[in-house]
Amino acid sequence: MLDVVLSGLDWATRFSDPLAWLVLGAFLATTVLELTERRERARQAGVAAWGLFGVFWFSLIYHFAVVQRSVIEGVGTLVAVPASFYVGYLLWSGRDSLFVLSRAILLMGAVFFPFESIPVLRQFLVETVTDQTALLISLIGSSPDLVTGYEAVVDGQSVVAYDGYIVGEKEHLYHNTFVFADGESPIFYTIVIACTGIGSMAIFVGLIAAVQAPLRRKLRAFAVSIPIIYALNLGRNVMIAVGFGEQRFQLFPDLIMSVFGLTDPRQVSYIVVDRIVAQSLSVVALVGITYLVVRELPEVLTVVEDLLFVLTGSEYDLRAALDVPAAAVEGEPEAGAETGASSRSDD
Incomplete structure (x- = not known):
């Protein structure tokens, strides 16, 4: 029975790329309709987009x-499948704040794909990331070879x-493979x-670009996240390369x-350093970076609160919990800002 399930899931994988473009197209239609104030049409397109998104994750x-x-x-991925369908249901039921999340998904895909x-x-x-990783690896005293490889055919299959x-x-002949000497056979x-x-x-990028906020604060949010x-x-790559290549885990x-x-x-070293240590630290880092972004761009809390509602079924007031000024969230003047041309300071 398990073999049949795994075989079916493996078969479904071949549809991931075309599904990705269908999802982007559906979210693009949703965003265009919503921004042109055709809200009900946008709602219908959004429900379809989230349904396709669930199939994509499947x-x-x-x-x-x-x-x-x-x-x-x-x-x-398992959570994302039902969560996507649930978001579609909530959007259909009138939770219009999810249009912001829909717009964010479109922008995320437009950057990634x-x-x-x-x-x-x-x-x-x-290759840019590889070269920078190689430089950092050399700075800590490790010296693996950096190679491209060549095409070969093994048992009728094309490999590198x-x-x-x-x-x-x-899969590609890029200059992106580190080779660590390890006894009879190398570690790649x-x-x-x-x-x-x-x-x-x-x-x-998707979260920050999707919300309505002054450009100045969006740029600050980019500055505390992307770099x-x-x-x-890069640090993660160095840790995995050296930890796996030198069998330190x-x-x-x-x-x-x-x-x-x-x-x-x-x-074993690869599984421990990458799949367990690095990915766990990545989750912690993303939470921390989200906090930094929220401090600069509180409007992002709308998306975060929607996601928490989808996952838990409960409403959250993160603005109060994180002590975010309500004026900044609602688009009102920020604390200390001038409110009109007549405002001036004494000389």
């Missing part, structure tokens, strides 16, 4: 839970190889698009191999 369950063996991303799907952009970003060994999970660590931080940066995400992501090997279905004991 198509990725196998990839994150089985292929990537990621507990956090796997659980997140060009780098995911356009080869020249993907290669530029991946280096020095006679298959480079796992490498390849920087892919998921290692560039573009996904997390796209989330915050920090990029820098932390061989913790509870028997347990990890059993739980994650590993056959190569050296993969």
